[in-house]
Amino acid sequence: MPAANAPRAPRRSRAARTAPPLGSLTQAAHRETAACSHCGSERVTQLSMNLTDGTPVQFVSCHVCEERSWLSATGPLTVDGILERTRKH
DSSP: OOOTTOOOOOOOOOOOOOOOOOOOTTSGGGOOOOOOTTTOOSOEEEEEEEOTTSOEEEEEEETTTOOEEEEETTEEEOHHHHHHHHOOO
């Protein structure tokens, strides 16, 4: 058993990971330009997410007309399609 005041062995350092810059939604340079597919407004919230089944989608919600849409690599998804893909079997 080491003595109470014995120096510790140095910890192994982890390989440095480079994280992507987070940016800021309040700064225009960090915002992606998107438009509502219903009314054309650019006042939208856009989020990238993966559904429960692993499908990557872009969720777009309009602040003007309140339209919500989910876009996958194969095109737009319906609400029923989203619910089916997020249902745990």
